Amino acid sequence: MRTINKLIFIGFSIVFTFNIAALASTTGAVEGFVKDEQTGEPILKAKITFVSTKSASIRLISHSDKKGHFYRGGLTVGFYQITVEKENYVPTQSTVRVSLGDTAKIEIKLKPFKGLPPVTKKISSKAVSLLNEGKYKEAIEKFTEAITEDPENPIFYYYRGAAFEKTGDLDKSIEDYQKSVELKPDFILPTANIGKIYAKKREHEKAIEFYKKAVELGDQDATNYYNYGVCLMNLGKNEQAKEVLEKLIFLDENYSDAYYQLGIIYIGLGDSAKAKEFLQKFIDLDPENQNASIAKEILKSLNLP
Numbered sequence: 001m002r003t004i005n006k007l008i009f010i011g012f013s014i015v016f017t018f019n020i021a022a023l024a025s026t027t028g029a030v031e032g033f034v035k036d037e038q039t040g041e042p043i044l045k046a047k048i049t050f051v052s053t054k055s056a057s058i059r060l061i062s063h064s065d066k067k068g069h070f071y072r073g074g075l076t077v078g079f080y081q082i083t084v085e086k087e088n089y090v091p092t093q094s095t096v097r098v099s100l101g102d103t104a105k106i107e108i109k110l111k112p113f114k115g116l117p118p119v120t121k122k123i124s125s126k127a128v129s130l131l132n133e134g135k136y137k138e139a140i141e142k143f144t145e146a147i148t149e150d151p152e153n154p155i156f157y158y159y160r161g162a163a164f165e166k167t168g169d170l171d172k173s174i175e176d177y178q179k180s181v182e183l184k185p186d187f188i189l190p191t192a193n194i195g196k197i198y199a200k201k202r203e204h205e206k207a208i209e210f211y212k213k214a215v216e217l218g219d220q221d222a223t224n225y226y227n228y229g230v231c232l233m234n235l236g237k238n239e240q241a242k243e244v245l246e247k248l249i250f251l252d253e254n255y256s257d258a259y260y261q262l263g264i265i266y267i268g269l270g271d272s273a274k275a276k277e278f279l280q281k282f283i284d285l286d287p288e289n290q291n292a293s294i295a296k297e298i299l300k301s302l303n304l305p
Contacts, residue, residue: 001290002178004059008136010035016051018282027073027074027075027076027077027100027101027152028077028099028100028101028102028104029071029072029073029074029075029098029102029103029104029105030050030071030072030075030077030080030082030096030098030103030106031069031070031071031072031103031104031105031106032069032070032105032107032108033067033068033069033070033107033108033236034046034048034064034068034070034084034086034108034109034110035068035107035108035109035110035111036042036089036110036112037109037110037111037112038111041068042064042066042068042069043064043068043086043089044064044065044066044068044111045063045064045086046063046064046068046070046084046086046108046110047062047084047085047086048061048062048063048064048072048082048084048109049059049061049070049082049083049084049085050062050075050080050081050082050083050110050254051077051080051082051083052076052078052079052080053079053081053095053223054078054079058062058076060072060075067127071232073103074096076098077098077099077100078097078098079095079096079097079222079223079255080095080096080097080098080100080210081093081094081095081221081223082094082095082096082106082108084108084110085128086110086116087112088112088113088115089111089112089113090109090110090112090113090117090155090184090187090189091110091158091189091191092108092109092110092188092189092191092205092290093188093221094106094108094220094221094222094226095120095221095222095223095252095255097225097252097255099141099217099254104291113155116150116153117149117150119149120146120149120150123142123145124142124143124146124148124155124156126142127143127145127146127156127159128159129138130142131159131162131163131166132141134166136163136164136166136167136177137163137167139159139160139163140150140160140163140164140167143159143160143163144160152183153183153192154179154180154181154182154183154187155180156182156191157176157179157180157183157190158176158177158180158187158190160176161173161174161175161176161177161179161180161190161193163194164176165177165193165197170200170201171192172198173197174194174197176190177190177191177193177194177197178194181194187219188214188217188218188219190227191210191213191214191217191219192210192211192214192219192224194210194211194234195207195208195210195211195213195214195224195227195228195231196224196227198210198212199227199230200232202233204232204234204235205235206230207227207231208228208231208232208235211224211227211228211231212228215228215244218301220251221247221278222251222252222255225244225247225248225251225258226246226248226255226257226258226261228239228244228256229244229245229248229261230261232244233261233264233265238265238268238269241261241265242261242262242265242266242269245258245262245265246260246262249262254285254286256282256286256289257282257286257289257291257293258283259278259279259281259282260278260279260282260289261276262274262296263275263276263278263279263282263295263298266278267298272302272304275298275302276299276302276304279298279299280299282295283296283299
């Protein structure tokens with residue numbers, strides 16, 4: 001059974017030289033717009049970070065232009081978790097599937113958040129830069145300064161929690177994420193991240209609690225739905241897992257791993273026909289997946305026409 005995706009962000013830069021025609025035939029792209037949720041106006045210079053859910057070393061960054069538009073080509077096919085950030089806005093996260101030779105179209109709306117005094121703004125900007133540079137301990141120190149200046153700001157606790165998570169201090173990370181949620185109860189990212197950490201710790205009951213809260217808040221991140229479903233499966237709650245994973249493929253009909261897990265669930269429920277349907281769909285969508293050979297063997301063993 002597939003384990004929880006490890007979403008560890010590792011920054012690096014590599015320069016590739018490709019033949020343009022060859023690039024288009026082996027990769028895909030993501031294009032979209034970033035807008036203010038309240039006004040609908042485009043947001044300039046929003047930072048968009050793409051991280052592959054299969055290889056966390058694939059980490060790319062784009063920025064939106066004055067029309068809020070961004071484009072990132074040359075992406076290896078697969079799923080990417082996209083984090084969008086802009087000063088004075090609540091950061092958000094979603095998952096998108098990049099298909100061979102295609103361009104995935106998305107629209108992202110950010111919720112405005114209160115502005116900061118000049119001194120606090122300077123400290124927080126430096127802290128975010130340190131976090132992006134992978135200087136996590138220095139970032140923690142700067143975010144602590146920012147929290148001292150503005151102790152009621154949930155964004156600072158969220159980012160410091162993210163920095164603690166990068167250092168492996170998961171208990172302090174959870175503490176900061178929880179403080180962030182306490183200050184802003186509808187803040188989806190820290191809520192889902194608490195679930196992710198508990199899943200890593202194999203504390204599935206607690207992970208489910210926070211993934212469920214994130215979904216109730218309106219989380220549309222397919223990766224979080226998937227991990228939520230897998231946590232339920234790990235506890236033998238297959239009926240609930242089925243509901244979550246079926247909601248996931250309603251949100252993203254191309255999320256291949258969900259079909260694999262649904263196939264496994266239906267085998268456990270004794271519904272071989274449904275199991276065949278989902279496993280075959282999984283193979284069709286992602287024939288190179290590490291579980292594709294297992295799915296093929298299961299289909300042979302089902303011996304259905």
